[in-house]
Amino acid sequence: MTVAVETEAPTATAAPALLELVDLHVGYGAITALKGIDLTVRQGEVVALLGANGAGKSTTLRTISGLLQPVSGEVRYGGERIDGVPAHQVVSLGIGHSPEGRRVFADMTVLENLRMGAYRFGKADPADLDRVFALFPRLAERRRQAAGTLSGGEQQMLAMGRALMGRPDLLLLDEPSMGLAPIIVAQLFDIIREINTQGTTVLLVEQNAAQALALADRAYVLETGTITVHGPATDLLHDPRIREAYLGG
């Protein structure tokens, strides 16, 4: 059963839906990872998708990106169905994905990694590079360095920067805080806020529920393939069930 927490914020309801997942079922062979989830991200929002290990968060993002095909249900983007659209075309529609584990090209330089993110345009636009370097000055300093030699936090910045080079309207972020020191996580979350302020809608997958709820407008909780709770992030922050299960009481 899905429990809606309070009412939606009036500003959030005013914006049109950019992304809609409708009764989405996704599996890996005999394993059903998503058991009919419904989720909406409105234009301009930061929406957090929370849940424990194995809940199905990465599966959700990989299905939106076209890396996985749903068994049934729909992925709608800007009102059009995109389930079945191959991943490279999904990028061209304006959906950027910073994957779990970063997946930077270790032997390539920072600059080469960023240029890979611009492949939908054929060639990187210098204005996009300038924007990424303004958001992540560390990447500018290390532009000639092999990505494999970067720290974990810098690799996370690179994964996000690479996704931004495709000039996405919707940015999917898979656990940007994973394995990073709290001070680095705080910096990254400030940058995610800035990216959103600049006009990019964000769907943020996180196990770090406190940080994610502090940043997000709304949030969904996924438990073994089912959305169990959703609502405004501030309401979830104060919900006793969420506090108990995800915020350490």
Ligand code: ATP
């Ligand atoms: P995590 O933070 O650990 O990645 P998650 O919430 O992102 O967790 P998913 O990676 O989406 O969870 O996994 C959801 C379910 O699907 C889990 O039961 C997982 O074991 C299973 N699963 C994920 N990837 C595969 C795969 N390639 N083959 C088979 N089962 C998989």
